[in-house]
Amino acid sequence: MLRTILSISGKPGLYKLISQGKNMLIVESLLNNKRLPAYAHDKVVSLGDIAIYTTEEEKQLSEVFQIIFDKYGKELDAKEYKTNEQLQAFFLDILPNYDQDRVYFTDIKKVISWYNLLVKSGVTKFVDEPKAEAEETKED
DSSP, X not given: OGGGEEEETTSOSOEEEEEEETTEEEEEETTTOXXXXXXXXXXXXXXXXXXXXXXXXXXXXXXXXXXXXXXHOSOOOGGGGOSHHHHHHHHHHHOXXXXXXXXXXXXXHHHHHHHHHHHHTTOOOOSOOOHHHHHHHHHO
């Protein structure tokens, strides 16, 4: 699901991939549903390719979003996470083994902001079912 959700440097919010053209992508803003081109020189990153550093192995952003949704089930109140201590306490609560040396407070703020934007846009399923389980379900 998150493979088609994009972050574009220099542009606010998140974007849904609509189509691909020659040397550009057509994207739609999750903020206002306006469509615009993203060119080859824009730094475009799929949320499906982002991971959070932990003390063991990296945790996919989609899994982190799913943990947040399972725990809170709604948009987060960003006002509750103003100080660095509040941000750290929040992230330790959802991902106790996150690497505190490599995950910055700005990263945590971005996770909260992106999570809220996705939930507001109706995206609440962040992790795809494993293929084996999905096939078993179809056979039943």
